[in-house]
Amino acid sequence: MAEQLATGSRRGLRPALPLLLPAYLWLTVAIFLPLSAMVFFSFMTDLPLAGKEWSFTLGNYAAFFSQSLYLTLLLASLRLGLEVTLWCVVIGYPAAYVLAKVLKGRSREAIFLLVILPFWSNGLVRIFSWAMVLREGGILDITLNAVLPFKINIDLMYSYPAVIIGLVHSYVPYMVLTCYLTLQAIDDSLIEAGRSLGASRLQMLKRVIIPLSMPGLIAGAALIFVPVVGSFMEPRILGGRTGTFYGTVIEDQFVAVFNWPLGAALSFILLAVVLVILALAAPVLRRAG
Amino acid sequence: MRMPRLTAFLTATAVFVSAFTFAAQAAEEVHVLNWKGYGADEPWAVANFEKATGYKVVNDFFNSEQEMLTKLRTNPGLYDVVMINAAFNDQAMAGKLIQPIDTSKLSNYADIAKDKAGSPMLNHDGKVYGVPWVWGLTALAINEKSFDKPPTSIAEMWDPAHKGRVIIRDDAVEAVQFGAIASGQNINDIKDMGAVKAKLTSLMPQIKTFWSSENDWNQMVASNQIDIGTYWSGSADRAKTHFKLPVSLVIPQEGAVAWLDAFSIPAGSKNVAGAEAFINYMIDPKFYVEWVTKVGAPVSANTKAVEALPEDAFNRKVMGSPEVAKRIQFQAPVTDEQREKYLALWQELKVNVK
Incomplete structure (x- = not known):
């Protein structure tokens, strides 16, 4: 039996190789090699360009711990990641539920399209359109003042809320998509059974729907949290003077001061912290699921 | 079947290669x-x-x-x-x-x-x-709509009347040298970094955002979001002449950075x-x-x-004019050590805003 299984899997692997090869070749060339170069850089004192002297050092990693600046920023970025993920759940999950369980046919397709639409537009275009909406004398300000009987002053531009709004807008489709897939897979008869056994709507949500759609929620949260923690474009453009985050400092190291070793070290510290958080969260979330 | 295909392939390659060499020669x-x-x-x-x-x-x-x-x-x-x-x-x-x-x-x-x-x-x-x-100069430029009479002092940037309507460039060296002028120091030989830091720290709450390109600056003025900020003399001239924006350059009495x-x-x-x-x-x-x-x-x-x-x-x-020549200070090279020190100060200031 064991032998049979072994040959079976071997037979299964060999024909599968040509199918796997392009993906792994691509991963090796496009991700693994540059990433290992970056690991290498992060232990160097300087880039070996134009005959500059360099040697190996742990100094770039030590820099993170020697100044409170980087830790403060990392915490701020983690908070940003949590808040954006939370808002994506609050906004995205109900939408996914309606898409999966309430709407059918044409109307579902139409709403789905609206959800996906932000994906098809360029990130910079999205951010600059937010800039037009959020600023003082912008679209939001003018519209609200035209409708409301009293005068209010809306100037959200260059503030922390603006960063949150921009990021939530960019990332909410991930949450809708992942939750939609798991919610759609829930058998309607389970919901009917629950109802017929006298469960209230809230009980149904808590005991049946959320647990069954947990994998989607977790996948969505991970997909959103990780890039948001390292984001730099949205904070820089929408955040103004409050827009300094861990991601913008890494960008500065690469673009503004040409300190690639420090930038690489900061990136890998971020990667490590994010991995630790995901690893710690995994068992808790799995139990919840 | 096989040969023509190979020939076609070779021809295609040859055409490509010659196209590339042609491009290189041109x-x-x-x-x-x-x-x-x-x-x-x-x-x-x-x-x-x-x-x-x-x-x-x-x-x-x-x-x-x-x-x-x-x-x-x-x-x-x-x-x-x-x-x-x-x-x-x-x-x-x-x-x-x-x-x-x-x-x-x-x-x-x-x-x-x-x-x-x-x-x-x-x-x-x-x-x-x-x-x-x-x-040219890194001096001040004003949104003409916000001033009846152009200011003469760099202290205008700290005026509470302009709170949230001031802009400076996101550049450590420029910010520190600007702080040096505001605290009455030589930009190429800053003796009292503490004074620069204190000046810039008190400027931070006044700031709307940081600019990095001319376009940023001009857009802020076009949408009437700022009153005053650091700007380059040529850019201020361009904003006025070319983009017809209400911008004018101010060379403060305390001086300006020349480059x-x-x-x-x-x-x-x-x-x-x-x-x-x-x-x-x-x-x-x-x-x-x-x-x-x-x-x-x-x-x-x-x-x-x-x-x-x-x-x-x-x-x-x-x-x-000789009178302006007396006030301005030409920027000298900045060493890597100084630049790192300035950047650390600038990052600290930006983080403390949070």
């Missing part, structure tokens, strides 16, 4: 690296130059001096002309990023003001590494002759007068070019 291109919207990429200027010389100009841009150095380091041989702030010339030369220039090939070089051409920042071991192009921009030829340039022709065209009085009239520009380093301006032109009357 390298009568001059690749220019400069700030966006800073003279070298003016469509009329490019067209004039191309018509006169037959070279084709390819422009590329940077958003900070550090980005410019990064681009030179990571793309050796790509660029033929690069515009470098004289204070960074040292660093570019030490990194072997630029090569000496044969000024005998530049017919306009003799007309460049002697103090600029002879600047120790551009000359190393008797060789010229940079051709002075224009100079000198120069053209260099990157090491490994594939078209040195084209680069020389382009640089010579850039320092030509004809180009300069057209640039000032049509678009707005800083002050040319070419004395004949400035003399070609009308008597009352800002770049001739105000910028050329």
Whole structure:
């Protein structure tokens, strides 16, 4: 039996190789090699360009711990990641539920399209359109003042809320998509059974729907949290003077001061912290699921 | 079946290869690296130059001096002309990023003001590494709609009336040097960093956002979101002349940072002759007068070019006046050590805003 299984899997692997090869070749060339170069850089004192002297050092990693600046920023970025993920759940999950369980046919397709639409537009275009909406004398300000009987002053531009709004807008489709897939897979008869056994709507949500759609929620949260923690474009453009985050400092190291070793070290510290958080969260979330 | 296909494949490859070599041979291109919207990429200027010389100009841009150095380091041989702030010339030369220039090939070089051409920042071991192009100030600019009468002091930036309507550039060196002027110090020899820090710390709550390109600044004024901020003299002129924005330059009584921009030829340039022709065209009085009239520009380093301006032109009357010359401080090279210190201070200030 064991032998049979072994040959079976071997037979299964060999024909599968040509199918796997392009993906792994691509991963090796496009991700693994540059990433290992970056690991290498992060232990160097300087880039070996134009005959500059360099040697190996742990100094770039030590820099993170020697100044409170980087830790403060990392915490701020983690908070940003949590808040954006939370808002994506609050906004995205109900939408996914309606898409999966309430709407059918044409109307579902139409709403789905609206959800996906932000994906098809360029990130910079999205951010600059937010800039037009959020600023003082912008679209939001003018519209609200035209409708409301009293005068209010809306100037959200260059503030922390603006960063949150921009990021939530960019990332909410991930949450809708992942939750939609798991919610759609829930058998309607389970919901009917629950109802017929006298469960209230809230009980149904808590005991049946959320647990069954947990994998989607977790996948969505991970997909959103990780890039948001390292984001730099949205904070820089929408955040103004409050827009300094861990991601913008890494960008500065690469673009503004040409300190690639420090930038690489900061990136890998971020990667490590994010991995630790995901690893710690995994068992808790799995139990919840 | 097999042979024709192979032949077809080989032919296709040959065509591709020859297309590539053709493209490489047609390298009568001059690749220019400069700030966006800073003279070298003016469509009329490019067209004039191309018509006169037959070279084709390819422009590329940077958003900070550090980005410019990064681009030179990571793309050796790509660029033929690069515009470098004289204070960074040292660093570019030490990194072997630029090569000496044969000024005998530049017919306009003799007309460049002697103090600029002879600047120790551009000359190393008797060789010229940079051709002075224009100079200007990092001073203040105001949104004319917010002022009845232009302010005269740098202290205006700290006036609570402008809270949340002040803008400064996201650049550690510029911010620190600005703080030095505000605290009455020499920008090239800052003795009291504590005073600079205190000045900038109290400025932070006044600030709306940081700018990094001319476009940022102009948009903020166009949408009436700022009153006052640090700006470059040439950019303020351009905002007024070209974009018709209510912007005017203020040279505060406390002083201003002066800079000198120069053209260099990157090491490994594939078209040195084209680069020389382009640089010579850039320092030509004809180009300069057209640039000032049509678009707005800083002050040319070419004395004949400035003399070609009308008597009352800002770049001739105000910028050329001895009274202004007394107030301004020319930027000297900043060492890596100083730059790191300034950056640490600047990052700390930005983080403490949170």
